[in-house]
Structure formats: structure tokens, C-alpha cells
Amino acid sequence: MEPAQKNDPELHKTPLWALHVSLGARMVPFAGYDMPVQYDGMGVLKEHIHTRTAAGLFDVSHMGQAVLSAENADPARALEKIVPGDIAGLKPGQMRYTLLLNDDGGIIDDLMVTRWDGNTLFLVVNAACKDKDFAYIRKAIGGETKLEYLADRALLALQGPKAEDVLKVFFPAVTDMVFMTAIKAEYKGHECFVSRSGYTGEDGFEISVPENFAEDFAKELLAQEGVKAIGLGARDSLRLEAGLCLYGHDLDDETTPVEAALKWTVPKRRREEGGFAGAEKILKQFKEGTSRLRVGIKPEGRAPIRENTELFAEDGAKVGVITSGGFGPTFDAPVAMGYVDAAHAKAGTKLHALLRGTKRPCEVAAMPFVPQSYKK
Amino acid sequence: MTKVLFSDDHEYVKIEDGIGTVGITDYAQKALGDVVYVELPKVGDSVEKGGQAGVVESVKSASEIYSPVTGEIVEINEALTDDPALVNSDPQGAAWFYKIKIANDDELGSLKDEGAYNDYIAGL
Known part of the structure; x- marks a missing residue:
């Protein structure tokens, strides 16, 4: 306790x-x-x-709020050098979930970007990442944009x-x-x-x-x-x-958007044009796939399977690890997500977790576990 | 006569005729939050004082249950498997975890009585 x-x-x-x-x-x-x-x-x-x-x-309120602006220019073009989302195409009042990437295509943070007008974007980043993010943004595109932290x-x-x-x-x-x-x-x-x-x-x-x-x-x-x-x-x-990632657990700077099953955050124009940090590696992964993938994991029974629990295939080979796990009160059963070898990533694949020395059956599951109810 | 003793890890043991009934205290269930899963030992298992004798899981985290006494498990509370939330609603009553045949009465001296336990948690 x-x-x-x-x-x-x-x-x-x-x-x-x-x-x-x-x-x-x-x-x-x-x-x-x-x-x-x-x-x-x-x-x-x-x-x-x-x-x-x-x-x-x-x-x-612990999350980092900031305004990214450029004089007589659209800061979206600069931001697109370090995120794979379509930011330039956002109309005023539209927002997008995107990823801050390093040169190896690893995810530095996940963030929300809102366009206020042609010269101004509003960013919301994770609390634990804000110092790192703001330093990275300033270093990467500080010459052509201005970043103001709304403390x-x-x-x-x-x-x-x-x-x-x-x-x-x-x-x-x-x-x-x-x-x-x-x-x-x-x-x-x-x-x-x-x-x-x-x-x-x-x-x-x-x-x-x-x-x-x-x-x-x-x-x-x-x-x-x-x-x-x-x-x-x-x-x-x-x-x-809801199947949403928690940075530092389900995403980190050694994981790419393709591995994280976030291919949808890289739209067609960005895939065709490239020109973002890590694009070479990420676009190659789009073509060739990756060795591991983020998936949902549904444990059998009532015992939650938590972060860092290892996953094994039916033949006993280690094939993955849980990155988030717990109990889903609405799902009324344990829920988890983690990374598994691509060969074991299909929904319905039977695996087992080694929990306190005991094999616990679980299954690769489609996410979300509970239907999303957004107003479209 | 029934005697109730407490460990520093917030387990209690109610002792009657050499059999101890073990569970977690009200303080412990409050600290854990909503219990969603309980893993119990097996009847016939031998456990050591301070050894792991089960796991109690809330939505957020898993906590080990350490046996306050050494002995052999003689009964487990299957009701907790179907209704783990009993641990929150009646921790020191219906939500006992297991009954244990106490191997060594000398161990009981290191446990706290209710007054000493209440003083202990007041200082946490």
C-alpha cells in the first residue's frame, strides 16, 4: 500500500x-x-x-498549450517537416491528431493541432513531454516560426x-x-x-x-x-x-507510426510528398510492413494483464509485450494493448500472457473495446 | 475467544481455535480503490508469514497479499471470485480471503492488536 x-x-x-x-x-x-x-x-x-x-x-491543465505562428506565412508548412499529418489542409476551426517525429521516424509525442487562422496554429501536447517538445519544435523550425507557450x-x-x-x-x-x-x-x-x-x-x-x-x-x-x-x-x-494510446507507454521515440498502428495519421498527400522527419523509414514501412505492431489484447477470464507482461504464441515463443492493461469498467472485463510480432497481429490470434508465473490465455482483439460515440 | 491481529502490510487475521481467517483491512481497501479481481491461494497450500498468498487487483493496479501467519490453507472464500467488490463493501467481514491452520503461535507476537494498528495507520 x-x-x-x-x-x-x-x-x-x-x-x-x-x-x-x-x-x-x-x-x-x-x-x-x-x-x-x-x-x-x-x-x-x-x-x-x-x-x-x-x-x-x-x-x-498539466498538458502543454502553445501557439505556433509565422509572420506573413502559414506555420503549417514548417510544422509538416516534423509531423506526418495534413496540417496545411486544415481550415480555420479544424483540428487534427498528429505525431511529433524524430529523424528515425520515432514518436517524440502525440499532440493536437488546431488551426485558428492562416498564420496561427494552437498545439496541445502531453504534460511530461512539453519541455522536450517545445525545445524540439524551436530547434527544428524556430527560424521560420514562433512558438509561444501559454503557461x-x-x-x-x-x-x-x-x-x-x-x-x-x-x-x-x-x-x-x-x-x-x-x-x-x-x-x-x-x-x-x-x-x-x-x-x-x-x-x-x-x-x-x-x-x-x-x-x-x-x-x-x-x-x-x-x-x-x-x-x-x-x-x-x-x-x-477507447483504444487510444498513452505516450510513454504505448508510444515512444523508438516506435514509428506504422508500428503503432497509426498509419491513418499519415494521409495520402504526405505519403506521396514525404518531406517529414523519418519519412524515408516510415514510407518504407508502409510498403514493406514492420516486424511488430500495436494491437488490442483481450484477456480471457477476469484477471487484468498489465504493462510489461510478456506475450507468447501457442508454440511457446515470446511474441510481444503489454504496454497498457487494466480493467475496463464499461467492457466489464480486462482490456489491454501491446506490441506483437506482425505474424501474430491478426484479430482473433490466440496468445497467452505469463502472469505471476501462470499462463493466461488471451486473444488479439480489434479496438476500440467500447464503441466510440463522436459527433460527426 | 476470537482475537484479531493486524500486519504492517494491512492484512488482518481473526484467530479462533488455531484457525486464522485472513483478509485486508478497511484502510487497505480504501487505498486500493475498486477491487475488480482477487487471486486466492489453493486449499492445501503452505504459506509462510510474509509470503505471498494472493493478489488483489483494482482497476488501476495489482497488490500482493502477504500472509500474516505461517500455516496451511484450509479454506478459501470463493465468493470473492464472483464478487470481488465485496472487498470494498465488507473487507473485515464477508470479504475474508482464506482460512489458515496456524503453524506457530509464537509468530503472533509480532502482529499488532487493533489499538496499535489504528495508531499505526493514523501515523501514515
């Missing part, structure tokens, strides 16, 4: 830290921040189910089937938004960035607000019917059921 939570002065606090504590959150260190893992009277299971059936409010903004996520009904009270325009679009909107005189996106597989929104307005805004959201605060524990089980 872990010791009781102490106030660690080494950890950063988000603008909602005091609110989490007042709501009875159990705080844990995550990516250098003191973050809520679950709340009193709820817990991971209830928080997970609540998000899939009503609306969950997440504090994701004074908080980021909230409101996720679940009731998210739109709740948020339209604050921002009526959200009813016209579809998945992966964003608007700038004012509430009580504060400039907010509202996107229809998230990390749960549910319909929902992420809302960037000035840090000095974050607590008031979060309290107003929590006062709405059907909204509850949700911690990082449920955030992880929700994204895992």
Missing part, C-alpha cells in the same frame, strides 16, 4: 489544485504535477461509468453523452460543432478555446480558459446536473477501452 498523500513542494499544481483537494481527491504525482487520481465517494469504477453515461469533468491557461475536459447539453448553457455555439473542430468564444469576458474532442471515446469537449478563471468555471460546470469531477484513474481506463 502507498503511504498517505503528503503535500510535495516539488510538484507543480494546476489552477484547480485547491478545488480537487476540497472535493476530496486523492492526489498523486503525475508528470511533475500533483493531480487527482480519484475522488471521495466515487472512485475509478463509478467515475468511469459516470463519464460514459452522463458527463465527467477532467482537469487536464497562463488551464485546460478542462468535459466528456460524455450529456457534455453538449451542459456546455451549450455556457457556449450556445457548441451545438453546431462536430468532432475535431474548435471555436474561440467568450464567457463572462474571458476568452476560451472550445474544441469538440477528448480522450475517452465519448462525445465531449476540451475547454482552454485563462488560469485565473479556471476554478470559477470548473465550479459552474460542476454545479450543472449530471456533471461530476473525474480523476486520472478513470481517464486512463476510459482511453484504454
